[in-house]
Amino acid sequence: MNSTSAGRDRRRKFDELVGVFHQDMYRYAAWLCRDKAIAEDVVQEALLRAWKSLDALRDDGAAKQWLLTIVRRENARYFERRRLETVDVDNLTPSQEAILAEAPDEQLDELREAIYRLDDDYREPLVLQVLMGFSTNEIAEQMELKQGAVLTRLHRARLKLKELVQSEGALQ
């Protein structure tokens, strides 16, 4: 196989991966940084990084975890580079508020805001489990935690949300 053909195959593989996983990458980034504009930047950086290191991906079955790991690292780099503070939930910028103004559904709005206000330690495993379909073992790998710690965080996250949602009377 010549290098032109290898390059075409490489690009085709990349396009396929992006087509399948772009939504997951964006949503994961958005819930990590809680800012839609920053999430787009993080995904752009992650796509570039994925393109450059695509040959390191040997198993397509691991593609989703591989891409989300890149998103996670790019998010951390983004905040390091810009020395940004994490989100001040009582003083949101328009781009941060955009996540909360997602859909005109009163019931979901309450819950979305409750998730938004969860500590990062609780919100991230919840996103990985509920939205990305990761097992607790995969979440532990992704977050470099012990599985027991993941279970504890997920348990606490749900109880916090349950309490909050019940107090708001949103959960039917």
Add this chain to the structure above:
Amino acid sequence: MTTTDTMNICEEYREAIAAEPSFDGGAAHLSACASCQSFREEMLALDEQIGRALALSVPELDLPELGDVDTSNVTTLPQRRFGTPAWLAAAATVTLVAFIGFQMFGGSLSNDTLAEQIIAHIDHEPYSFRETTNAVSDERLARVIPATVASMDHSAGLITYAQSCIINGHQVPHLVIQGERGPVTILLLPEEKISAAQTFFGESVNGIILPVGDGSIAIIGDEGESLERIEERVKNSVTWDI
């Protein structure tokens, strides 16, 4: 059992459910405890709402300028020489380039892109065509084939290769079993609906894409391989909406 014992069991069960609402252990306790049943239902309902709340709308993909990557260092997978001629890998290439032909059973020739993608994909994984007696582990099979897609064991033939691959934009199980004349590739395609079976022939291979429910299955083997025998066994193992 004392009241304290019961409370401890309830507490443990609820911790497990709150950490993972799909947790399916503790069935005996659940069937006897109305309070835990109610808690579980509440958690499942909450999770459904969490999923909806997390599913933010996604802006249209704006790919960055990717630039060239030096692919001269990219090692293409070695074309292995098998005990039998390096038949299938080479044949697949030939098939893609020149010899692919379709015979349709009662349908129009509308899905050649899928067949071409299948052949192109197989061509890129020549290392899967090994004649071997080493079966992949049950754990590996379970990882590659979700329970909602199929429930496969080695009864259709010894499964010697199992990999999740992306074909036509979908992640699909790619398996190789040992047929009578050599390795046979099986691709489970639950999201590729076709109206009728399609066969295709190459210089040394023959293949078929079979409609199964809302999806399809592709089976590709040596030209002398009897695919019918394998077809039935594979179809019977598939569990998606048939």
